[in-house]
Amino acid sequence: MSHVGTLRAFRGMTRAGTRSVLIYRGDLITGAATLVIQVALAIAVWRIVYGGRGPVDGVDVKTAVAYAAIAACLQSVLLPWQFSSLPMRIRNGQIATDLTRPLGLIWQILGQNLGVLLGRLPLGAIGLAVAAVLGALTLPPGWGAGLLALVATVGGALVAMLCNLIVSMVTFWTFEVGGPLIVYRFGSAFLSGSLIPLWFMPGWLRASVEWLPFQAQVYTPVSIYLGQTRGGEALALVGVQLVWVVVLAFLLELVWRRARHKVVVQGG
C-alpha cells in the first residue's frame, strides 16, 4: 500500500474509533454528568483534607485541588474503561478479517484507539470547564510551561495507548484478558498519579513509581502544567516519556512478532 493509502486507512480507523464513542449519545451525556460529579467530589475531598492548613510538602491547597480536578479529567480521556475491541475480536474470530486488511493490525488498533481518545476529548473538556467554574483550576506559571504540558499530554497519551495495547495482546495467548486489563487499569490509576500526586507518596513508593512508565501518563503533564516541576526537571520528565515511547514501541513489536504465530481463529 502506498504511503497515502496507509495514511488514509489509518484515518479511516481513527474515524471509526471516534464514531464508536459518539454514537452512544445517552452514554456520552451520562458519562459527562458523572465525570462532573466525580470532579466536584474530588475537589471537595482535597479541600476538606487541607481544612485551611498551609502548604504540605511545599504544595498548597490550590495546587492540590487543581491537580485532583485535572488528573480526573485526564484519566477519563486517557485511560478509558474499554480502549480497544481487540480482545473481543480475538475471542470471536473477527481477527481473521482484521489480518487480511492491507493496513497492519497494530496500526488498525492504534488508529481506533486514537479515535476513541479523540471522541472522549469533549468529556474531559466539560470536566475541566466545571472545575474552572468551581474555582479549582489555576493557570500554568508561563507560556513555556503551558506548551511543555501540552507536549507532555501527547506523550502521556502515547504511553497510555502503547501500554494498553501491549496488555491487550495477552489475549493472543490466554483468550480472556479481563484480568490483566483490570490489574493494568487500577495499577495505572494509582501509579500514574491520577489518584494521588507523586509528591505526597512516601519516599520508597515514589522511588519505585519513578521507574515505571505510568507516571508519564498523568503525573508528568499535570505537574508540569501546575509548575510543580519546572525547567530542566520538567524537560527531563518529557525526555523520560520519549524513552518510554521508544521502549514500549520496541516491546510491542516484540510481543506482536510472537503473537502472530499464536493466532488461532475461533469459529472459522
Place this chain on the structure above:
Amino acid sequence: MAELSWVRQYVILERAALRAQLQYRVNFWTTLMGGVAYQGTQLLFLGVLLGKFGLIAGWGFPEVAFVFAMRLASHAFYVVPFGALMRTDEMVRDGEFDRVLLRPVNPFLQLVTRWFPLMALGDALLGFGALAIFGWQAPVDWSATKLVYLILAVVCGGLVETGIQTVFCGLSFVATSTFSLRIFADNSITQFSGYPLTMFGRTTFYAFCTVFPMAFISFLPATVLLDRTDDVPLPVWLITASPLAGPIVFALSYAFFTKMMPRYTSPGS
C-alpha cells in the same frame, strides 16, 4: 422447571458459569489479583492521604479504614452473587436477551448467572481480610450484639449496591447503553463511600441517602458501631435501622426491573 426452587436453579447455573470462567487459568489468577489491586489501591490511597494529613473531617485512619473494610465486604456480597448484572447492556444490545426470554427460568436469575465475575473473589478476599484486621483495630467495644449488627449491615449493604445495579438493568431496556452510569456507580462507591459522608455538606449527604443511597452501604451503620452518630444529621433510631434499607432498595429496584422488562425490543427485528 417448576419443580426446582429458584435457589437450586441459581446454584446450578452459577456453578456452570464459574466452571466456564475457570477454564482460563492465567486469567483466573490475574483477575483475582485484579480485584485485590483495584480495591488495594484505594486502601493505599487512604493510607497515603491520612499518613500525610492525619485526619479527614475529624476521622482518623482506624475509623476510615474500618468504613472502607465494611464497604468492601458489602461489595463482595453484591459482586460475588450478582456481579454479572454488569453485562446486561451487552445482552440487550446484541439481542441475546431474546434467548433469556425463551427459557423457562426467571430472567433476573439468568442474568446474574450468565457469567461469573472472578474479580469478585479478589474483592471478597481483601474485603473480609480488611474487615478482620481493621475491625480489630477500630475503636469499637465489640460485643455479640455488635457483631451480629456488623454482619447484618455488611449483607444489607451488598443488597443496596445490588439494588442500584438492578435499576440500571431496568434502564438498559430503554437506553442503548448504561455503561457510564454503571462505571459511575462503581467508581463513586469505591472512591467516596469510605469517607465520612457528612463531610460533603448536608445537601450532598441527603442525596447519598436518597437519590444515590450510598450512605446505607457502610457509612450509616459504621457510625452506630463507632459511636459517632452525633456526626449525622438524622435521628439515632433511623441511623440504627439503616441496614433495613438493603432489602427495601433491592425490592423496589427489582419491581422497577420487572416493570421495565416488557419494554425490551429485540434489535435486528
